[in-house]
Amino acid sequence: MxxxxxxxxxxxxxxxxxxxxxxxxxxxxxxxxxxxxxxxxxxxxxxxxxxxxxxxxxxxxxxxxxxxxxxxxxxxxxxxxxxxxxxxxxxxxxxxxxxxxxxxxxxxxxxxxxxxxxxxxxxxxxxxxxxxxxxxxxxxxxxxxxxxxxxxxxxxxxxxxxxxxxxxxxxxTLAGHMQKAMESRAVIEQAKGILMGERRCTPEEALAVLSKLSQDTNRKLRDVASALVENAHRRRRP
Missing domain, CATH: 3.30.450.40 (GAF domain)
Known part of the structure; x- marks a missing residue:
């Protein structure tokens, strides 16, 4: 010892x-x-x-x-x-x-x-x-x-x-969860804005599109939104 x-x-x-x-x-x-x-x-x-x-x-x-x-x-x-x-x-x-x-x-x-x-x-x-x-x-x-x-x-x-x-x-831990929730909400709102601009639809209709895509692909709503935002950014790059 x-x-x-x-x-x-x-x-x-x-x-x-x-x-x-x-x-x-x-x-x-x-x-x-x-x-x-x-x-x-x-x-x-x-x-x-x-x-x-x-x-x-x-x-x-x-x-x-x-x-x-x-x-x-x-x-x-x-x-x-x-x-x-x-x-x-x-x-x-x-x-x-x-x-x-x-x-x-x-x-x-x-x-x-x-x-x-x-x-x-x-x-x-x-x-x-x-x-x-x-x-x-x-x-x-x-x-x-x-x-x-x-x-x-x-x-x-x-x-x-x-x-x-x-x-x-x-x-x-709670603060981390809240931060992630805020980040998720931000990217979902971005994705909704892209869909509203492309489809000339309302915020509710844009969210419905995202939700259906999430269900159809068995992916989280945040991941679907993030992919859509990333694809939109790629299209805009020269």
Missing amino acids: THVAPMDPHEAFAELGRIRLADIGLDVLLDKIAQLAKRTIPGASEVSVTLLHGNKPHTAAFTGDLALALDEKQYERGYGPCLQAAESTSSLIVPDTGSEQRWPGWAQTAAQAGAHSSLSVGLPVHEHVTGALNIYATAPGAFDDDAITIAQTFAGFAAVALANAHLYETQA
């Missing part, structure tokens, strides 16, 4: 708050959350972020193979602390995987892999998306009350950043 210099929690919280969503993607944000958590939460050896959409969990970011492997063992079995934390958006601590009885099969696997305690803190990201910040330690009893408080505070900042990222991506 890699060791990195510890980071002051307040500095980590400030860094999460300074993130500009226009400058980074969701994957980069998730990786940053995992890396910052590893440096900030006392006792952390490896960290992962579980996202749960509906009933489908996946590890969206991780700092090492141990965290990924122990997450995926939970997904395979259908139970475990990170899954329960993600589902309930609560905090779950495993003081000693060697004596853990709530998830005995997974706990035994964790102990054998070298993870002797863990802490999972729920992340309420969105109405349909929840998650968990999972912190694994190589020593039993690695997370005292101070570490748990820091992890929960960190998870709160991370949840806000992820919720904002989700909202930003949703708005960006």
